[in-house]
Amino acid sequence: MTEANAISIQNLTKRFGHFTAVDHLSLEVPVGQVFGFLGANGSGKTTTIRMLTGSLTPSSGKAYVLGANVAKRVAEVRRRIGYMSQKFSLFEDMTVEENLRFYGGVYNLDPDEFAARREYILDMADLRGRESELTANLSVGWRQRLALGAATIHSPELLFLDEPTSGVDPLARRRFWDLLYELAKTGVTLFVTTHYMDEASHCNRLAFINSGRLVAEGTPNELRAQHNGATLEEIFTKLSTN
Amino acid sequence: MLNRILAITGKEFLHLWRDPRMLAAVLLMPVLMLLLFAYAISFDIRNVPTGIVDMDNTPTSREYAQAFDASDLFNVSYRADTISGVDAVIDEGRVSIVLVIPKGFGKDLLAGLTAEVGVYVDGSEPNSGRVSRAAALALTTQYNRELAVRWADLNGVDISAVGGLEPLMRTWYNPELKSSDYLIPGLLVVIMMIVTVQQTSVSLVRERAQGTQDQITVSATRPTELLLGKLLPWSILALTEVGIITLVSKWLFNIPLRGNLFAFALGTFIFVVCGLALGMLISSFCNTLESANMMAIVVAFLPSFLLSGFVFALEQLPEWIQWLSCALPVRFMVELTRDVFLKGAGFAEVLPEMSFMLIFAVLAITLAAHFYRRRLR
Numbered sequence: 001m002t003e004a005n006a007i008s009i010q011n012l013t014k015r016f017g018h019f020t021a022v023d024h025l026s027l028e029v030p031v032g033q034v035f036g037f038l039g040a041n042g043s044g045k046t047t048t049i050r051m052l053t054g055s056l057t058p059s060s061g062k063a064y065v066l067g068a069n070v071a072k073r074v075a076e077v078r079r080r081i082g083y084m085s086q087k088f089s090l091f092e093d094m095t096v097e098e099n100l101r102f103y104g105g106v107y108n109l110d111p112d113e114f115a116a117r118r119e120y121i122l123d124m125a126d127l128r129g130r131e132s133e134l135t136a137n138l139s140v141g142w143r144q145r146l147a148l149g150a151a152t153i154h155s156p157e158l159l160f161l162d163e164p165t166s167g168v169d170p171l172a173r174r175r176f177w178d179l180l181y182e183l184a185k186t187g188v189t190l191f192v193t194t195h196y197m198d199e200a201s202h203c204n205r206l207a208f209i210n211s212g213r214l215v216a217e218g219t220p221n222e223l224r225a226q227h228n229g230a231t232l233e234e235i236f237t238k239l240s241t242n
Numbered sequence: 243m244l245n246r247i248l249a250i251t252g253k254e255f256l257h258l259w260r261d262p263r264m265l266a267a268v269l270l271m272p273v274l275m276l277l278l279f280a281y282a283i284s285f286d287i288r289n290v291p292t293g294i295v296d297m298d299n300t301p302t303s304r305e306y307a308q309a310f311d312a313s314d315l316f317n318v319s320y321r322a323d324t325i326s327g328v329d330a331v332i333d334e335g336r337v338s339i340v341l342v343i344p345k346g347f348g349k350d351l352l353a354g355l356t357a358e359v360g361v362y363v364d365g366s367e368p369n370s371g372r373v374s375r376a377a378a379l380a381l382t383t384q385y386n387r388e389l390a391v392r393w394a395d396l397n398g399v400d401i402s403a404v405g406g407l408e409p410l411m412r413t414w415y416n417p418e419l420k421s422s423d424y425l426i427p428g429l430l431v432v433i434m435m436i437v438t439v440q441q442t443s444v445s446l447v448r449e450r451a452q453g454t455q456d457q458i459t460v461s462a463t464r465p466t467e468l469l470l471g472k473l474l475p476w477s478i479l480a481l482t483e484v485g486i487i488t489l490v491s492k493w494l495f496n497i498p499l500r501g502n503l504f505a506f507a508l509g510t511f512i513f514v515v516c517g518l519a520l521g522m523l524i525s526s527f528c529n530t531l532e533s534a535n536m537m538a539i540v541v542a543f544l545p546s547f548l549l550s551g552f553v554f555a556l557e558q559l560p561e562w563i564q565w566l567s568c569a570l571p572v573r574f575m576v577e578l579t580r581d582v583f584l585k586g587a588g589f590a591e592v593l594p595e596m597s598f599m600l601i602f603a604v605l606a607i608t609l610a611a612h613f614y615r616r617r618l619r
Contacts, residue, residue, distance in 0.1 A: 053460045078462035087453035091253065093260040098253075105249025106461045134260075151457075 005064070006031045006158045006189035007052065012061035014047050014212075021047040023212035024061065029205070034180065034190045036203035040240040044212035045193045049160050052191075053083055066157055079107075082156035086163040088147035092136035096127055099135055099150055107154040114153075121149035124179060141172030148179060152188075159183065161192040165199065177202060197232040206232075208239045215239045246463050250471025254445065258475070268441065272433040272483050276426065276490060290374045293320035293337040295328060300348030306359075309385055310341060315377045328362065338364040339374045423498070426491045427579040428552035430484060434510070435572055437480045438517025439524065439542035440535070442473060446525035447534040465614065473518045480514050500586030509578045509592060512599045516571040517542070519606035526613035546572045571602045 007029035014022040022044040029035045039045050050056040052063055054074035063070045065077045090099050100121060104114040122128045125145035135143060144164065152159060161180075165173045177199060184190055192203065200206055201220045208216040216223060216239055220232060227235050258265055294307050310316045320337050322328070331337050342360035350357040359382065363375045449455045449472070458468055491497040520541060528534040547553060549563065550572035556564050567573040574595040581587035581595070 055456065055459055075462050078460060081460070083457065083460040085453055085456065089452075089454045089457035091257070091454065094253070094256055098256060102249055102253045103461070105252070106246055106458055106463055108245050154461075 004030055006033075006066060007035075007191065008064040009048075009052075010062045012048070012051060012063055013059050014044075014051060014056060015059045021212050022051070022058075025209065025212065025214055027207055027214065027217070029189060029191060031189055032184065032187050033204040034184050034192065034202070036200045036206040037191060037193045037209070038195075038200055038206060038236060039193075039209040040236075043209050043240070045209065046162055047212075048209075049083075049162055049191070049193070053081060053160060054078060079154070080157050082151040082154070082159040084147055084151035084159065084161050084164050086166050088143055090135045090143060090147055090150065093134065095132050095134055096138070096146055097131040099146065100153060103150040103153045109154060117153050117155070121146075121153065124182070125149045139172075140168050141175065144168055144172065144176055145179065148176070152183070156188065158189045158191065161190060163193050163195065165194060165196065173199070197236060200232050200236075208236070210240055243467060246467045247471040247474065250458070250463075250468060251474045254472060254475040257445075268437065268479060271436075272487060273490075275429060275433065276487060289317040290315060290339055291320075291337045292316040292318045292374075293322070293328065293331055293340040294318055295322050295325050295340060295342045297323055297325070297345045298343050298347040299323055302348030302351055303343045306343065306347070306385055307341070309381050310378075313377070313381060315374065332362065332364050335364075339378065341378065423584060424580070425553070426487070426495060426497050427583045428550065428576045430487050430491075431513070431550065431572055431575045431579055432546040432552055433483055433487065434480050434513060434575075435517055435542045435546045437483060438476055438514055439521045440538035441479075442476050442518050442521030443524035443528070443534045443538050444531055445472060445476070446522065447528050447531055450525075451530065469522070469614070473522075476521075477514050477518065480517070481510065484510055497583060499583055501582035501591075502588035503582075505587065505589045505592055505596075506579065506582040508589075509575065509582070509596055509599070512596060512603055513571055513575045515603045516599055516606060519603060519610045522610035522614060523606060526610065526616075545570050549573060550576045552576055568598075571599045574598045 005028050007027065009025055009027040012022055012025045013020065025044075025048060037045055037048070047056065051058050052065055052070060054070050054077060057071065066080050068077050070077050091102070094102065100118055101114070104117070109117065122131065125142070125148065127142065127146060127149070130138070130142070135146065138146065148164070165176055168176065173196070180190055180192070181202075192199070194200060203220065205219055206217065206223060207214060216226070216235070218226065223232070223235055224230060227238070230238070258268065292310060294310065296303050296307055307318075311318050316339070320331050320340075325342060328340050328342070332340065340360075340362040342362065344358065344360070347357045347359065361375065361378045363378075449458075455468070459465070488499070492499055521538070524534055524537045524541060528537055545567070549556075549567040549570060551567070552572075556567055556573065559567075578587075578592045578595040578599075581592050585591070
């Protein structure tokens with residue numbers, strides 16, 4: 001475990017009764033990378049993320065996030081990470097402003113900090129002028145960018161994104177990934193799960209899991225080379241059916 | 243810590259504000275229930291439609307019938323001098339009590355003999371039937387006494403020199419036996435129960451179902467902070483509603499508030515804690531809003547109507563139901579409220595009820611915290 005790794009997992013395992021959701025998973029994610037975490041539905045991606053964010057206790061194994069043992073220093077870890085789920089976790093009956101203000105309060109930002117972050121997010125997500133619009137009335141693309149803003153309101157060093165683009169049109173997905181790259185440029189590590197292989201090919205590194213076990217890891221190019229030039233789709237299908 | 247709790251509490255109030263139906267349900271339902279129970283569902287007996295069949299038709303019989311005319315309780319709407327039409331008017335529901343004064347009533351009385359009158363009561367509505375029968379008896383007894391006094395006067399007997407038993411009836415705490423005095427303190431408890439149990443369980447389940455609970459948890463907000471933030475608004479609302487209903491019942495319905503207000507406030511606080519803990523317990527067992535709602539109705543709504551003594555006096559229910567009622571805090575809160583409002587109780591008098599509720603609160607919180615934590619893991 002070095003400071004160069006944003007995430008370091010050793011033999012991480014989670015069992016629910018007789019079912020093993022994550023099975024002796026070991027993984028290193030270097031700081032500043034866009035890391036794609038791939039696998040079919042039910043392969044254990046979300047369970048892994050929940051253990052890394054301290055929402056689930058591992059049955060065995062260790063997880064270090066930003067150099068800290070998640071099991072022991074969960075509060076510290078949580079202050080430094082962000083999390084955005086497929087559900088976006090916005091309050092649809094509240095306005096853009098109220099959603100941001102709420103997450104600012106939950107992250108305990110002081111007024112100056114909040115004001116600065118609010119400006120930044122409104123520009124980043126192109127939401128200026130829509131501050132008092134109800135979130136329910138925003139299109140999915142805007143909601144997705146607002147969710148990203150809310151998840152990063154406290155300027156996290158590491159951001160977990162659990163299928164952040166499912167159900168979003170290709171144009172909005174492209175725009176969203178542009179935002180992710182900008183975040184990565186500022187030094188934020190991104191840990192992304194996705195089912196879109198075009199998105200996966202934009203990642204620095206990829207990890208495939210199947211039935212909770214790591215089945216392949218490497219850069220997109222390394223993986224294509226290992227599989228004799230197959231596309232990521234073909235690799236995904238092959239690795240997920242074995 | 244405070245920052246986070248306030249952020250969550252503020253958000254809860256925003257949800258409420260943005261949901262007009264919910265707001266109406268929370269703010270208007272108690273007022274509606276109050277009006278409904280105070281005006282419509284009254285157990286007070288007044289203006290019982292009454293028939294008088296005076297077959298005697300003498301000054302004495304008319305004087306006797308006059309006593310019924312003068313009473314608030316009876317509203318004489320049918321008069322006849324034969325009994326032949328009585329069956330019909332009772333059947334048609336035009337009268338629910340008929341007084342039959344037989345021929346010879348006045349003559350018998352003047353002769354110093356005992357006269358008899360017939361009282362027919364329509365028992366299909368037992369409550370008013372029972373009350374009007376008792377009232378008719380009371381009026382007759384009173385008339386009887388007047389006759390005795392008059393007889394004594396006529397015969398030169400000093401009534402005060404003659405020993406006699408005189409029943410003195412007195413109803414305590416609620417001398418007019420007004421049902422609103424009895425119902426409204428109970429209603430207060432029912433409303434508190436609904437606001438705390440139902441609303442908290444639904445709001446907790448909604449947070450989990452829409453995924454925002456995960457998001458908040460990941461923000462290093464401790465479960466305690468989340469819970470406090472979510473429970474605070476409903477506690478504030480419940481206490482505000484208690485205040486409003488107390489004022490309304492005092493000024494609009496003249497419900498006496500005789501006892502120690504602080505004892506009532508403390509009891510209310512403990513009861514609200516019980517309700518919130520019950521709401522938490524329900525939310526930890528339910529995954530959908532529908533199931534939380536249903537369970538809240540079963541746990542909060544039905545027992546507070548049926549097992550609290552709110553409408554049905556517990557003493558009149560089977561013994562096992564009386565025991566069952568001890569399992570929930572409503573019955574103790576209803577007792578406490580009535581004791582304070584009607585009997586003028588202070589801390590000492592309501593200590594048993596408070597202790598029971600406190601025990602319940604501690605148990606429920608412990609259980610709820612246990613299941614809630616398990617849910618989060």
